[in-house]
Amino acid sequence: MKRHAFNFKGLFTAGALFAAFGLVSSCGDGGNAGGGKSDSTAKGSSDDNTVIGAGSSFDAPLFSKAFAEYTKANGLMVNYQSVGSGAGISQLTNKTVDFGASDAPMNGKQDSAVSAPVLHVPVTAGAVVLSYNLPDVKDTLQLSPAVLADIFLGVITKWNDPRIVALNKTAKLPATSIVIAHRSDGSGTSNIFTTYLSKVSDAWNTKVGKGSSVNWPAGLGGKGNEGVAGLIKQTPGAIGYIELAYAVQNNMAFAKMQNKAGNFITPSIASVTAAANITIPADSKVSLTNTEAADGYPISGFSWILIYKEQKYGDRSQDRATKLLKLLSWMIHDGQQFSGALNYAPLSPAAVSTGDAILKSATYDGKPILQ
Amino acid sequence: MDTSVENGSVTRSDLPLRVINSGKSMIAVNARQKIRRSFNQIRAENIFKRSLVIIGLIMVVLVLGILLTLVIQSLPSIKSLGLKYLWGRVWDPVQDIYGAWPFLLGTLLTSFLALLISIPFSISVAIFLGEYYPKGWLPNLLKNTVELIAAVPSVIYGFWGLAVLVPIVRNFETHIGVEPVGVGIFSSSLILAVMIIPYAASLGRSMIQMVPSPLKEGAYSLGATRWEVIRSVILPYTKSGLFAGILLSLGRALGETMAVTMVIGNTSLIPKNIFSPGNTMASVIANEFTEADKPVYLSALIELGLVLFLVTVVINLIGKKIIDRFTNE
Numbered sequence: 001m002k003r004h005a006f007n008f009k010g011l012f013t014a015g016a017l018f019a020a021f022g023l024v025s026s027c028g029d030g031g032n033a034g035g036g037k038s039d040s041t042a043k044g045s046s047d048d049n050t051v052i053g054a055g056s057s058f059d060a061p062l063f064s065k066a067f068a069e070y071t072k073a074n075g076l077m078v079n080y081q082s083v084g085s086g087a088g089i090s091q092l093t094n095k096t097v098d099f100g101a102s103d104a105p106m107n108g109k110q111d112s113a114v115s116a117p118v119l120h121v122p123v124t125a126g127a128v129v130l131s132y133n134l135p136d137v138k139d140t141l142q143l144s145p146a147v148l149a150d151i152f153l154g155v156i157t158k159w160n161d162p163r164i165v166a167l168n169k170t171a172k173l174p175a176t177s178i179v180i181a182h183r184s185d186g187s188g189t190s191n192i193f194t195t196y197l198s199k200v201s202d203a204w205n206t207k208v209g210k211g212s213s214v215n216w217p218a219g220l221g222g223k224g225n226e227g228v229a230g231l232i233k234q235t236p237g238a239i240g241y242i243e244l245a246y247a248v249q250n251n252m253a254f255a256k257m258q259n260k261a262g263n264f265i266t267p268s269i270a271s272v273t274a275a276a277n278i279t280i281p282a283d284s285k286v287s288l289t290n291t292e293a294a295d296g297y298p299i300s301g302f303s304w305i306l307i308y309k310e311q312k313y314g315d316r317s318q319d320r321a322t323k324l325l326k327l328l329s330w331m332i333h334d335g336q337q338f339s340g341a342l343n344y345a346p347l348s349p350a351a352v353s354t355g356d357a358i359l360k361s362a363t364y365d366g367k368p369i370l371q
Numbered sequence: 372m373d374t375s376v377e378n379g380s381v382t383r384s385d386l387p388l389r390v391i392n393s394g395k396s397m398i399a400v401n402a403r404q405k406i407r408r409s410f411n412q413i414r415a416e417n418i419f420k421r422s423l424v425i426i427g428l429i430m431v432v433l434v435l436g437i438l439l440t441l442v443i444q445s446l447p448s449i450k451s452l453g454l455k456y457l458w459g460r461v462w463d464p465v466q467d468i469y470g471a472w473p474f475l476l477g478t479l480l481t482s483f484l485a486l487l488i489s490i491p492f493s494i495s496v497a498i499f500l501g502e503y504y505p506k507g508w509l510p511n512l513l514k515n516t517v518e519l520i521a522a523v524p525s526v527i528y529g530f531w532g533l534a535v536l537v538p539i540v541r542n543f544e545t546h547i548g549v550e551p552v553g554v555g556i557f558s559s560s561l562i563l564a565v566m567i568i569p570y571a572a573s574l575g576r577s578m579i580q581m582v583p584s585p586l587k588e589g590a591y592s593l594g595a596t597r598w599e600v601i602r603s604v605i606l607p608y609t610k611s612g613l614f615a616g617i618l619l620s621l622g623r624a625l626g627e628t629m630a631v632t633m634v635i636g637n638t639s640l641i642p643k644n645i646f647s648p649g650n651t652m653a654s655v656i657a658n659e660f661t662e663a664d665k666p667v668y669l670s671a672l673i674e675l676g677l678v679l680f681l682v683t684v685v686i687n688l689i690g691k692k693i694i695d696r697f698t699n700e
Contacts (some may be wrong), residue, residue: 221638
């Protein structure tokens with residue numbers, strides 16, 4: 001009996017030691033907290049016929065269609081995980097994926113976290129539209145940047161505010177209060193929208209600022225496009241922002257926005273592509289919001305694929321790097337044909353040529369990969 | 372535990388009986404076999420006991436590990452924000468200002484409001500099923516339905532809440548003259564109340580069924596009515612069990628994420644009244660974790676998890692104290 005008791009005690013000690021060890025080693029991993037979502041897939045990617053990407057959920061429907069077509073034609077498997085732009089960037093930072101995808105260019109803090117230069121390749125463009133629930137208003141609502149910012153700042157609170165009426169002279173605007181709907185989850189859509197508001201309104205820029213999640217001065221939050229759309233559909237007098245593709249697919253009413261040139265533009269694939277037809281800097285990290293283009297919709301933005309400039313890192317083979325670059329090159333040329341049907345805006349010619357130049361600058365062991 | 376010891380002693384004590392009945396040469400063999408068998412049995416029991424201890428320890432280690440991970444991962448935020456984090460009223464990821472107060476308030480408001488709404492229902496169901504109609508097809512149907520409530524995934528509650536409950540609440544809000552948005556603390560409390568009823572109800576039902584009948588019969592024989600029996604025999608006898616069930620419901624309400632996120636309105640502003648939109652700690656984490664692009668931001672979200680963990684622990688400790696007091700009386 002005594003022996004048993006002793007064993008029991010020993011077992012207890014062993015268990016405690018084991019536990020302590022487990023904790024310490026898990027805490028070591030805890031240091032790079034950003035990689036919370038990273039998993040072992042990259043280790044499993046020694047198979048050079050599968051490339052792995054992660055990031056933007058906005059890009060996911062386009063990618064799954066385009067990559068499936070590419071697999072049929074070229075046999076290369078592409079495993080894309082739609083985990084959100086921020087998580088995609090941190091997975092690229094941790095080198096657990098071959099490419100990341102993001103609706104916003106990497107910010108200063110993210111740039112300083114990566115060990116090597118990262119290339120931004122524009123891959124598609126999307127728009128954020130203002131959808132509203134005003135059953136009595138038959139015409140399309142028209143909004144100017146200043147009015148939009150004041151609505152979202154909570155300064156304009158009634159639909160029959162003189163400033164809204166001045167923009168919509170023929171519409172029968174009700175005296176109800178405006179209910180604002182915004183995204184509650186961090187998202188690239190919010191980023192494009194708040195970037196736009198920061199550009200057009202000083203008050204917004206100083207009070208709220210831009211980002212994937214901001215401190216909204218007023219309104220209700222809904223999770224995802226469907227959450228915001230649900231709030232808008234249900235609440236009379238609501239206005240909120242959602243992705244163009246989602247609004248089109250769900251037949252939601254959306255407003256015309258006045259752009260920088262003063263024209264009221266209906267958001268559409270054509271007007272988003274037009275917005276991207278501007279001088280694009282060599283690194284392509286440009287926000288299309290408040291575009292200079294006269295017929296461009298002002299609340300639009302690129303989505304980028306992110307890769308390391310030097311493709312030789314870890315135990316990557318040249319074969320793998322070449323396959324990845326060929327895939328991306330195909331994506332910005334032939335892959336664009338799938339955009340229209342899925343309500344994505346195809347890249348403008350200017351964006352494609354910038355993307356080409358960026359892809360050609362990628363190297364393996366110092367030598368260019370694409371000729 | 373008792374029975375296994377009894378079984379062990381039975382094996383050993385039946386040896387002499389066999390010894391008397393069997394032949395001489397068989398005695399030794401048989402006895403040896405019996406002895407070996409009982410030793411094997413003891414060993415098996417020890418192994419069983421040990422594996423129980425190990426599994427128990429794993430649970431403890433797991434909880435401590437989660438706590439430690441939360442603490443370590445929230446260190447950057449604790450360092451840069453300090454204790455002010457707890458009562459800060461602004462949550463602004465753009466300027467790196469993080470205050471958990473609106474979410475702490477939202478979590479406590481929704482959970483306790485939900486508890487208040489659910490208690491009459493869960494206690495009634497428990498008394499009805501435990502005392503009035505313990506058997507029959509209708510009580511069975513009711514019992515299974517209540518248990519089914521616990522089995523429905525929370526996203527379905529959220530969806531139902533958004534599609535059905537929120538318009539009703541909005542209508543109600545129009546009548547009482549508050550801003551008719553529908554979503555908010557009140558809607559999420561209603562959803563939570565429905566979700567947590569089964570926990571208190573099933574525990575309460577089994578406690579009420581376990582009240583010894585001599586107690587009840589005694590009360591009846593003294594001329595007590597059914598209501599008097601329930602009030603002065605059943606409820607006092609089962610109050611610690613009922614309270615434990617309520618505590619279980621509260622724990623569930625505190626941590627519920629998906630359904631609440633869909634109907635609470637998700638705003639970082641401090642709720643003005645119970646009809647205002649708000650946010651809870653769990654839903655903020657669910658909403659913002661994937662796109663938290665700055666180290667301090669991520670760490671502040673993890674610290675929110677730590678606060679939620681500690682709030683749950685504190686409420687459970689208080690609950691245990693109250694149960695202890697009930698039981699000692």
